[in-house]
Ligand SMILES: [Zn+2]
Ligand SMILES: [Zn+2]
Ligand SMILES: [Zn+2]
């Protein structure tokens with residue numbers, strides 16, 4: 001089996017392990033391990049035993065049409081972004097995969113205002129949202145892995161990008177009051193015209209025949225043309241307005257992200273639920289074992305067991321959020337974690353970046369991403385953001401994502 005094949009076989013197993021095997025722990029108390037020791041944040045500060053409460057994110061089907069609109073300040077996954085600043089969107093250059101030059105696809109956004117007096121610029125972070133995009137090509141993500149390990153490259157090449165946007169309470173886009181809960185709220189201003197294909201990025205390019213269809217890129221114009229605009233274009237020249245929704249059928253399905261505190265899940269499972277998981281756990285037991293065998297060292301095995309134990313408290317979580325200077329990511333694999341110096345300083349203020357949240361591979365299951373050989377997959381995507389959440393003129397500031405794949409090792 002080639003190296004690449006092995007890699008994908010492991011990925012395959014990971015997905016079947018979504019509902020984790022609690023029986024490992026039951027049979028073998030030695031599997032009980034300490035929280036992994038994260039080298040990037042624990043070396044110079046003694047914080048062992050300190051608990052940072054984690055908020056978990058889950059995906060839910062939409063309950064209504066309006067709650068994911070930008071003026072309701074949603075956290076959401078899939079579909080199109082609800083841009084917080086609807087005008088000053090990221091530049092065309094930042095919207096592209098740096099490897100294949102295709103426009104990036106919207107993965108999720110997290111609404112995370114910082115309103116405590118103690119935070120640096122709490123007036124400017126009354127509204128605050130983080131947006132994660134990625135190229136759906138696994139080949140690009142593998143290339144991204146190599147780039148990720150280059151410390152502070154002149155021109156970083158990424159297929160995963162994160163943007164931070166923040167606004168004060170008084171701003172020209174939204175009312176200063178909380179939105180009404182009946183769906184009647186309207187934004188104060190219209191947003192920038194978006195690409196008719198992806199509904200994601202700014203549509204600065206206009207179709208030269210109908211002068212109505214707008215695109216973020218030549219690639220999306222071509223895709224729309226092939227999928228039907230060729231016929232619709234002539235009709236549009238005389239009458240119809242363009243539909244506002246994205247024409248692309250390759251966007252990930254849209255969900256609302258709801259949150260719960262992780263502590264709510266401790267000891268919550270009843271005995272019968274527990275034994276159900278044990279039963280289904282037996283089936284995957286073999287693959288757990290062979291997956292564990294594939295890991296190079298004991299550290300990876302321990303790390304994986306510890307990760308599984310923690311995730312099993314709420315196996316459907318897709319997101320773990322904890323914005324605190326000392327918060328750490330929960331790493332599935334021991335190797336392939338960044339050290340503190342692998343996380344670049346903020347591009348805008350030069351300050352430290354700290355952990356804010358991580359995305360789990362469960363999201364791929366909800367997105368219906370296949371377990372094919374070259375399908376997109378990851379162990380976790382960890383997002384680091386400017387600790388000061390610095391203000392500045394840009395509508396969207398690029399932050400930093402660290403991607404861990406299942407069977408990667410440090411170079
Ligand atoms: Zn790409
Ligand atoms: Zn587009
Ligand atoms: Zn046209």
Ligand SMILES: [Zn+2]
Pocket residue numbers: 346347348349350351386387388389390
């Ligand atoms: Zn900064």
